[in-house]
Amino acid sequence: MEGRASVIDGDTVEIAGQRIRFNGIDAPETRQYCDDAKGFEYPCGRRAANALDEFLAASRPLHCSFINRDRYGRLVGNCDRADGRNVQKWLVEQGLALDWPRYSYGAFSAQQETAKKAHRGLWQGRFDQPWDWRAANADKVETVTEQSTGLGFLGSGCNIKGNISVSSGEHIYHLPGQEHYDETVISPGKGERWFCSEDEARAAGWRKARR
Numbered sequence: 249m250e251g252r253a254s255v256i257d258g259d260t261v262e263i264a265g266q267r268i269r270f271n272g273i274d275a276p277e278t279r280q281y282c283d284d285a286k287g288f289e290y291p292c293g294r295r296a297a298n299a300l301d302e303f304l305a306a307s308r309p310l311h312c313s314f315i316n317r318d319r320y321g322r323l324v325g326n327c328d329r330a331d332g333r334n335v336q337k338w339l340v341e342q343g344l345a346l347d348w349p350r351y352s353y354g355a356f357s358a359q360q361e362t363a364k365k366a367h368r369g370l371w372q373g374r375f376d377q378p379w380d381w382r383a384a385n386a387d388k389v390e391t392v393t394e395q396s397t398g399l400g401f402l403g404s405g406c407n408i409k410g411n412i413s414v415s416s417g418e419h420i421y422h423l424p425g426q427e428h429y430d431e432t433v434i435s436p437g438k439g440e441r442w443f444c445s446e447d448e449a450r451a452a453g454w455r456k457a458r459r
Contacts, residue, residue, distance in 0.1 A: 253310040254282040258296030260322065261380060262378045263352075267313050272352030274378040275300075275345035279388045282375035285367070291441055292370060302432040307331040308337065315441045316434065320341060341370020408443040409434055410454050421432075421449040422458050427459045 249268070253261040258275025261268050262411045276282065276386040280452050304310055304382035314325035327335045339345035340356040343363035347356035364371045375435045407423045410430045421443060422429045443449040446456065 249314070250309050250311045252308055253304050253327075255297050255301040255304065258293060258300055258339065261300075261304070261309065261327070263312070263422070268314075268327065269318055269324045270336050270339070270345075271315055271324050271326050272297045272348055272355050272447075273340055273345040274348040275339065276378050277381060277385075277389055278386075279377070280378065280381050282370060283373040285372045287373065292375060294296055296339070296369075299342065300335075300339065303335070304329065307333065314444070319444075332396070334416070341368075343367075343371045346370070350379075381424070382400050408446065409447060410441045410443055410452070412438060412440050417455070419452075419454040421454045422457045426457055428457065 249263055249266065253263050253268075255261055256267060257278050259270045259273055261270075276293035278293045278297065280291075281289045284290050293365040300456045309330055310327055311330070312323070312327040312440040313323040318323040318324055329335065335409070336345070336356060337359050340347055340361055341359040343366075344425075347354065347360040363369060376384070380422060407424055409429065411420050411422060411432050411434065412418070422432050422447070434442060443452070449456075
């Protein structure tokens with residue numbers, strides 16, 4: 249998906265009415281506060297969102313490739329500006345978001361170490377990890393309505409399932425209506441993913457299921 253992105257918060261944007269959650273990182277929540285180098289509170293969640301808005305405005309449009317969706321129905325993907333700069337790497341390197349090992353498997357650990365050593369953003373003072381803050385402040389977290397998980401990427405057309413065969417390791421994609429489509433479960437942690445078109449799937453090296 250490509251288009252002009254509107255910032256929802258430090259790790260979520262919206263393109264053409266579709267919300268997109270950045271893969272593998274976690275930014276402070278909108279209502280979250282952190283302590284700066286002098287121990288004073290500041291709105292770290294809003295600061296991350298504002299910085300992201302300025303970063304995206306400098307090189308439009310935004311291009312995102314999707315790998316999954318979360319339990320709220322948002323697309324989860326990797327996003328780059330028009331000039332090719334990766335948004336997730338930039339956010340973590342600036343200390344505006346954290347590498348989220350649960351989903352990233354350490355993909356942004358190098359950027360996080362750079363930010364930490366330079367005392368950038370969150371690393372200038374004390375802060376709660378966003379996932380811990382959400383757990384302790386459930387009443388303050390703004391979420392989106394849960395959507396049905398049977399519509400692919402919320403009806404965006406990205407409903408082709410890219411599955412990896414356990415027995416052979418072969419990369420196979422399944423179209424809606426094919427025999428094994430409904431029973432096929434996509435596990436991004438294993439390298440499986442969703443595709444928006446057959447051309448995209450074939451270009452990535454996947455073949456169509458025979459039935």
